[in-house]
């Protein structure tokens with residue numbers, strides 16, 4: 001037994017330490033689906049003290065540690081290096097405290113988003129952060145990527161819901177700051193360094209999250225429009241007309257709508273024809289069961305009146321609501337057609353979104369005339385998704401498509417990652433949306449917090465020998 005093996009065994013016990021062939025495949029990959037990792041060890045701690053012991057040992061021996069949550073990331077951020085230690089937080093999944101007076105919930109990082117939703121709802125509260133992979137994504141994972149998802153237009157991203165954090169530093173020091181208030185200006189707000197750092201600056205072990213009272217009403221509609229300028233106007237006018245209740249504003253390009261409704265036709269009839277250039281799925285949530293639906297209908301009638309909406313379907317039941325959301329979320333079947341595919345989560349200012357999408361799509365088709373491209377996004381957040389299939393999953397093809405998309409994004413001064421993070425997949429493009437000085441500052445932070453470079457090394461920042 002090597003020294004590190006013995007130290008890890010001492011930290012978590014033999015039953016929660018796996019090495020070599022005893023490592024299950026699920027620890028080797030993420031949603032990007034490329035089975036390539038050969039970690040040296042998997043450890044499954046139960047307590048923050050065990051996490052600290054693991055990091056102390058790894059730091060002393062100079063062995064890389066990749067922390068894993070639900071492994072539903074898409075950028076290889078949770079894919080370990082050869083020989084590295086996988087630190088899986090799956091056994092640290094307790095819902096520790098729900099404080100109904102302060103409207104907060106404190107959980108361990110391995111709890112799934114869905115488990116937190118359910119605990120909050122049982123007590124009459126909503127954790128607004130919601131995304132398609134809610135059943136597998138963990139609190140630690142959504143914090144490490146600063147996930148956004150479907151309701152950011154109203155309640156913000158993960159960063160806006162984290163009030164307090166506990167994290168373990170590279171040297172094993174446990175830093176606990178589980179505050180329950182929004183306002184805390186007592187010096188540097190270190191938790192924001194951890195949020196979105198993809199396991200490169202520390203290991204998040206606990207979080208205190210801000211809850212909201214659960215809304216009494218949910219209104220959902222699908223809207224067709226005949227131009228992106230109408231989409232933009234619709235967002236602005238609905239925000240006002242719905243009195244601040246607009247909680248989702250999801251835009252789908254015609255190709256997306258066609259492909260999804262066609263692929264799922266056996267399961268459900270399309271809610272409206274596929275003949276419109278753009279579709280917007282909106283949801284509003286409020287507190288007045290009588291007034292809210294009436295206001296919602298009036299706002300949509302006004303949108304039709306103004307020519308912003310060409311067609312509208314309003315969900316009349318929970319079942320109809322699910323069917324409308326399925327148009328946006330039931331992507332499994334259509335995505336099979338695109339496989340092997342490349343997925344993007346860029347952001348640009350809303351005013352630049354249509355032109356950026358067009359530029360990226362034109363550039364992709366310039367390389368691959370028959371490319372299948374799904375274009376959609378969380379328009380209210382400036383967040384645009386492309387899923388691209390060119391019939392070739394090779395690194396060379398991926399690079400060509402990446403360049404097409406990221407060049408368009410850079411031209412608009414946007415970001416190469418709106419919500420999924422950088423991981424390994426995008427690190428060579430960091431310079432497309434960050435200046436050399438911004439990247440230099442990131443390196444200073446990384447060196448200060450992880451001088452031995454053991455925390456998820458190689459993720460986010462390209463190796464320092466490269467030009468960026």
Ligand code: LAC
Pocket residue numbers: 132149345385419
């Ligand atoms: C979505 C994921 C891909 O919004 O972020 O569908």
Ligand code: ZN
Pocket residue numbers: 149345378385419
């Ligand atoms: Zn998304």
